[in-house]
Amino acid sequence: MATKLTQKQARFVEHYQIHGNATQAAIAAGYSEKSAHVMGCNLLKNSKISKQVEAAQAKFVEESGVTRDWLEEQYRTLAIACKDTDPAVSRGCFDSLARMGGHFNDKLNMSGAVTIKRDLTGVKRTVKRKPK
Secondary structure, eight states: OOOOOOHHHHHHHHHHHHHOOHHHHHHHHTOOTTTHHHHHHHHHHSHHHHHHHHHHHHHHHHHHOOOHHHHHHHHHHHHHHTTTTOHHHHHHHHHHHHHHTTOOOSSOOOOSOOOOOOOOTTOOOOOOOOOO
């Protein structure tokens, strides 16, 4: 049995499809601007909401025909067509294609142990004494 979303949560899902940005979608759905960045992140972590977002995205792809392959073809065509007339547009298309292909990674992933050492050499310690 599917659990219903609150009105705000449903609006968030709707606006997330429009904006593609959790913070903007949270604000548009009626959440506080001050906490929208945290709220948007939390909403996407909610399994009920993330399932609705995935379903809405799948519906969009099915109805519009805008698939990853279609987007790649459009970027490729535009990049080649604008190569001489508008190099900035062409470069933007190539950048998008590279990201889609996994050639650029906007996130830095690190793993392993980190050791933090304090070097207090040369630091004078001042002790305040209470007057008698």
